[in-house]
Amino acid sequence: MRRLLLILAALTVTLSAAANDPVVPGDSLAVMPSEVEESQVDIPAIIFGHIGDDYEWHLLDTPWGPVVLHLPIIVHSKTSGWHCFSSGRLEHGESYEGFYIGENGKVMEATPEGEARPFDISITKNVLSLMLSSILIAVLILLSARWYRKHDVLHEAPTGLAALLEPLVMMVHTMARENIGEEKYQKYSPYLCTAFFFILINNFLGILPIFPGGANVTGNIAITLVLALFTFFTVNLFGNKHYYKEIFWPDVPAFLKPIMPVIEVFSAFVKPISLTIRLFANMLAGHIMILCMVCIIFVMAKFAPVLFGSMTAISVIFGLFLDLLECLVAFIQAYIFTMLSSIYIGLAHQKE
Amino acid sequence: MNLITPDTGLLFWMVIIFGLLFFILAKFGFPIITSMVEERNAAIDKSLKDAEEVEAMMVAAMKEHDEMIAEVRRAQSEILKEATEAKNTIIRKAREEARAESDKILSEARVQIAAEKESALRDIRKEVAILAVSVSEKILREQLSSEAARKEYLDRLIDEAGNISTDIRPEENVN
Structure with a gap:
């Protein structure tokens, strides 16, 4: 029992040291660098990011940037038919072939009538x-x-x-x-x-x-x-x-x-x-x-x-x-x- | 709200993937495992039952074996008893026969001894009579050697003879 407590204490010290180090933010939890800089952790965003579905698989963060697995997006538009492309093309709010990721986190299509949800069978x-x-x-x-x-x-x-x-x-x-x-x-x-x-x-x-x-x-x-x-x-x-x-x-x-x-x-x-x-x-x-x-x-x-x-x-x-x-x-x-x-x-x- | 609205894309893929998984596993996976395990369970049950039967048979065989041994023991002791009895009777009979034989021999011997004693007595009596006659002859010859004695003796004899005849007559008269 005493040994267990010692280990926990050591772990705590290490973790606090790591967290106080500005170069390595203890961010195995996909805490975005921007969020750390603001020192304001957006807990709901982190949690919903983990339990929700996504078009990409955020594997881990490294000092050189996040490692992300981009997954294929497969959508059927009423106007232009089937589209299949990598989700990497829609990163950071970019749009591709008229598709972009909307406010609700889903792929949306810009149509003359406004925003529309295409039939989406992406490999999420x-x-x-x-x-x-x-x-x-x-x-x-x-x-x-x-x-x-x-x-x-x-x-x-x-x-x-x-x-x-x-x-x-x-x-x-x-x-x-x-x-x-x-x-x-x-x-x-x-x-x-x-x-x-x-x-x-x-x-x-x-x-x-x-x-x-x-x-x-x-x-x-x-x-x-x-x-x-x-x-x-x-x-x-x-x-x-x-x-x-x-x-x-x-x-x-x-x-x-x-x-x-x-x-x-x-x-x-x-x-x-x-x-x-x-x-x-x-x-x-x-x-x-x-x-x-x-x-x-x-x-x-x-x-x-x-x-x-x-x-x-x-x-x-x-x-x-x-x-x-x-x-x-x-x-x-x-x-x-x-x-x-x-x-x-x-x-x-x-x-x- | 995003959490509790099912996503069409995910529904679509889930139906396909789970359906496929179910098809593959129901055809090549689970039935093989379960049927084999059930077969094994049945075999185990059967072996257990067989083992029980064999055990029961063994117990019965052991019982029979024990019974046979007991019977043999009983027969053995009976035979021994009979043999002892036979021995005893033989000995007893032999003894009786021997006793009878010896009795017979003894009685025969007794009879013979008695007969021999009789004849011996008879012989002795004969000897004694002869001896008595010869002794009395010698005595008479001795007493009658002189003339006077011979004369006296003759007189006495004549007297005696007269006495005898007088004695006899009255007797004849009585009759």
């Missing part, structure tokens, strides 16, 4: 992160499946990757069996496994502060909405007769018969919304909390060294705590989403 930071994480998941699972194909499972215990992933896969598989029932669960288990691993891996990558992590994928409402819609369609397209009877003609007293379908249909639509919001809000909140903890250091930089040092120590301790908490939340949210999906699917396959 989140899309790239999505692609990378999906490739990672596919590689992990396919390599694991390859082990099973190459080995005789009856005579060998899985090793390496297969041994690592097997408990997780079987956890979801067993959950599917328990919630959906012996007859149909085989059909839905792959979807639940995919959703589980997708959420889990993206949650963990979101906690990683450096490339290829750091993008707030599962804390983005579009992602969680699509996931929830997959569950919604899985539930409602393959529901059995009993499920629909319960919605539209449930066994209730006659005076309730006209009301119940309204409530049931409403409930059917609320389920995916709750799934969307739960995952999105949890991950977003986690990211914001960690960022706030780290931002304390930069807010306190202009105060006296003692105050700054002690607050830095608090920030590091709480940041570490929140990071560990987020690791737990990453798993819990993936588990909850999968479990609720399996329960909803199970409800749609209930018999009497």
Whole structure:
């Protein structure tokens, strides 16, 4: 314990020294040089910069300038058709082929009628992160499946990757069996496994502060909405007769018969919304909390060294705590989403 | 507000990427893993059941074995007992026979001894009679060697003979 305190104290001193040094502003957090010069840290801008989507991937800042990965912009204009170009051309408010980045941070098109939003399917930071994480998941699972194909499972215990992933896969598989029932669960288990691993891996990558992590994928409402819609369609397209009877003609007293379908249909639509919001809000909140903890250091930089040092120590301790908490939340949210999906699917396959 | 309005571009890519990921993993990934693991679980269950059966069989076999040993032991002790009994009876019979034989021999010997004793007594009596006759002859010859003695003896004999005849007659009258 004493050794830990010593390390923290040393860390605090180093950090305060680094922050007081005007040449190296402790700005691994994309604090723009201009902001440091003004010694006024724009916390909301930093936080929203980290949790939001972007057309470029700000990797890190160096004394020679920021290292930025420019991503392709793909837009369809009503007047001039498809355009595809690097986001580097729109940096610093420049415009290219009539496109520029508007006040809301999106690509806008200057048209004779004024500002218009083109159909935008750019490869943004989140899309790239999505692609990378999906490739990672596919590689992990396919390599694991390859082990099973190459080995005789009856005579060998899985090793390496297969041994690592097997408990997780079987956890979801067993959950599917328990919630959906012996007859149909085989059909839905792959979807639940995919959703589980997708959420889990993206949650963990979101906690990683450096490339290829750091993008707030599962804390983005579009992602969680699509996931929830997959569950919604899985539930409602393959529901059995009993499920629909319960919605539209449930066994209730006659005076309730006209009301119940309204409530049931409403409930059917609320389920995916709750799934969307739960995952999105949890991950977003986690990211914001960690960022706030780290931002304390930069807010306190202009105060006296003692105050700054002690607050830095608090920030590091709480940041570490929140990071560990987020690791737990990453798993819990993936588990909850999968479990609720399996329960909803199970409800749609209930018999009497 | 930017945070809670889903972006169309991201929705589009998410549907495509997640759909593709789901397609690939549902076809080549998870079913292989889960089916293999389930196969293994079934095999493990089966082996456990088999092991239980084998154990039960072994227990039964052990029991049978023990029973057989116990039976053999019982048979062995019975045989031993019978053998001991047979031995005892044989010895007893032999003893009885021997005793009977010896009794028979003894009684025969007794009979023979008695017969021999009889004949010996008879012989002795004969000898004694002969001896008595010869002794009395010698005594008579000795007593009758003189003329006077011979005469006296004859007289006495004649007297005795007269006495005898008188004695006999009254007896005949009585009858």
